[in-house]
Amino acid sequence: MQPILTAQDRENLVSPLFKFDRQFWMTIAVLSVITLPGLALYVRQLFLGLGVTDLNRPVFWGAYLVNFIFLIGISMAGTVISAVLHLLHIEWRRPITRIAESLTVFGLMTAGLQIIMDMGRPDRLLNTLIYGRLQAPLMWDIASLTLYLLTASFALYLQLLPDIAFMRDSTPDNAPTWRKKLYSTLSLGWRGNKEQWARLEKAITAVSVILIPIGVSLHTVTSWLFSTTVQPGWKSTILGPYFVVGAIYSGIGLLFIAVTFATQYNHHLKGYITDTFYKNLGWIFIVMSFVWFYFTLNETLVVTTEQETLEFPVMAAKLFGEFAPAFWGMNVLMVATTWILIALKLPNKARSNPLFKTTTGLVMTALAVVTFIALALNIPALHASLVKTVLLGAFIVFFILALLGLTGWFQAHLIPSTVIASAFVLFGMWLERWNILMPTLTHARIIPYTTYFPTVTEVALTISTFGILTLIFVVFYKFFPSISIWEVEAGRALEQKNGG
Amino acid sequence: MNFPMDEPLFQFFYWLVNTPGLGSVAIALLVGAAMTIFFLTLRWIVSAKNEGEEGLPFPPQH
Numbered sequence: 001m002q003p004i005l006t007a008q009d010r011e012n013l014v015s016p017l018f019k020f021d022r023q024f025w026m027t028i029a030v031l032s033v034i035t036l037p038g039l040a041l042y043v044r045q046l047f048l049g050l051g052v053t054d055l056n057r058p059v060f061w062g063a064y065l066v067n068f069i070f071l072i073g074i075s076m077a078g079t080v081i082s083a084v085l086h087l088l089h090i091e092w093r094r095p096i097t098r099i100a101e102s103l104t105v106f107g108l109m110t111a112g113l114q115i116i117m118d119m120g121r122p123d124r125l126l127n128t129l130i131y132g133r134l135q136a137p138l139m140w141d142i143a144s145l146t147l148y149l150l151t152a153s154f155a156l157y158l159q160l161l162p163d164i165a166f167m168r169d170s171t172p173d174n175a176p177t178w179r180k181k182l183y184s185t186l187s188l189g190w191r192g193n194k195e196q197w198a199r200l201e202k203a204i205t206a207v208s209v210i211l212i213p214i215g216v217s218l219h220t221v222t223s224w225l226f227s228t229t230v231q232p233g234w235k236s237t238i239l240g241p242y243f244v245v246g247a248i249y250s251g252i253g254l255l256f257i258a259v260t261f262a263t264q265y266n267h268h269l270k271g272y273i274t275d276t277f278y279k280n281l282g283w284i285f286i287v288m289s290f291v292w293f294y295f296t297l298n299e300t301l302v303v304t305t306e307q308e309t310l311e312f313p314v315m316a317a318k319l320f321g322e323f324a325p326a327f328w329g330m331n332v333l334m335v336a337t338t339w340i341l342i343a344l345k346l347p348n349k350a351r352s353n354p355l356f357k358t359t360t361g362l363v364m365t366a367l368a369v370v371t372f373i374a375l376a377l378n379i380p381a382l383h384a385s386l387v388k389t390v391l392l393g394a395f396i397v398f399f400i401l402a403l404l405g406l407t408g409w410f411q412a413h414l415i416p417s418t419v420i421a422s423a424f425v426l427f428g429m430w431l432e433r434w435n436i437l438m439p440t441l442t443h444a445r446i447i448p449y450t451t452y453f454p455t456v457t458e459v460a461l462t463i464s465t466f467g468i469l470t471l472i473f474v475v476f477y478k479f480f481p482s483i484s485i486w487e488v489e490a491g492r493a494l495e496q497k498n499g500g
Numbered sequence: 501m502n503f504p505m506d507e508p509l510f511q512f513f514y515w516l517v518n519t520p521g522l523g524s525v526a527i528a529l530l531v532g533a534a535m536t537i538f539f540l541t542l543r544w545i546v547s548a549k550n551e552g553e554e555g556l557p558f559p560p561q562h
Contacts (some may be wrong), residue, residue, distance in 0.1 A: 129524035130520070130521060131520040132520070132521065132523030132527075133519065133520055133521075134517040134522050134523045135520075139523035142523075142532055143526065143527045147530055151534065156540045157542075159547075166557075188546045189546055190546060192555045192556045192557065193548065193549075193550035193553065194553065194560050195548035195549065195550040196550070197556060198548075198559070199548050203541050203544075415545060486557060486559075487558075489558040490558035493558060
């Protein structure tokens, strides 16, 4: 069997890993600038305590926990999607498998950091284990997270193994010795014989089967941190599946953004990650958006109609109160996302419709943003109910015209539109986690209501977290190919066999 | 009313879920089992001997 990898493939996939060019160092510098202020403020928090945040009783969880749940969520889709696509033998999965699986590992690593950030005394972290009891949902979460991180890392490593051996055999002569040793050690003496391949494939399939329930369990267990309490807004049986749906939804969004980032970073990857990936995964994205709306409607409708004494104030804070901008902002973003995704599937002749003019769309978008901000800021001059109603009506009209106006542009730009939709989903899902946590914590049962707003420390550490996540991504893919070389070769072999 | 805590089995369950440190024992067992399985799987894969062709770039059945 002859290798199908051409010299050009080698140049595209392997050579960039050994070039520490200006682009790489610039990226590292920019990400460091984003990350460092937060780390400096964390050191300050370490010395001064959690008083530098807005965390206080009863709001003992804030932005850090929102980030934790969000990161746990985005980490799910990578490995689970890769596992499902592998089990179903979906061919277009091959170039994106590596990035998808690595996002899970990196997401979980940064999620773990949030727990440490949230502790006033991180030196007491071990106490959670020393005194941990089986009845504590936090222990279930630690168990689930650890197991998922280990299994996802193992899945990533299995998938990488043949490529590490390939790197071992393809390392340029002028490469540093430590790097040669690194590939040599990590390849575990892989020779690529028939039996090794057969065993590797069996192991990958077995791990794929195991990963799906572990992934679902992690997101369900994380929801149990809330739903096993008696706090209004949390004690809900739907929270587990709602978390899982949100996790897959936001994870797909991150996958789109990460893959696009990788192809922009190394233009040669565009030859491997084609529009087919965007089009096909786009269908799953649409389905997930509808499922997410279904769960959100369930959660909102039931609490709103029953108007239970403790539950309703939490929901009212989201619908009309201080959390309304975050709640409606989330819904607006999700509606926009769903429309963008649907627009990409509409017949192209829609573009000729006079309603679908980009200029009209941009003007309407600006007007919609302004009216939304005016509504969100709750300006006293606009308190008269008639003015508010007019503003609300105007926003709805501007929003619809904006989406219709930009439809043509969305259709003509598959990848940028998908990235915009993904960014909306990520931001919307962060807001969703915020909307689950904060209204309940500020409207806890029995004790007086309170407020919470993240301080500079919390905002900076949130930005740092995403900086760290990107930094790990960039550095990792300077050492390992971001596209699974052997998977691409196997795909080509299959195409040739089928006469493609 | 038969209060379940009168039963030794339920007393054992109560001890099991309420004893500090047992949570970490469970996690240690879980992590230990997972690590062992992963290690053995890796060993099983790389130890495969085949006298025939080596250096196959992708699974031969493709």
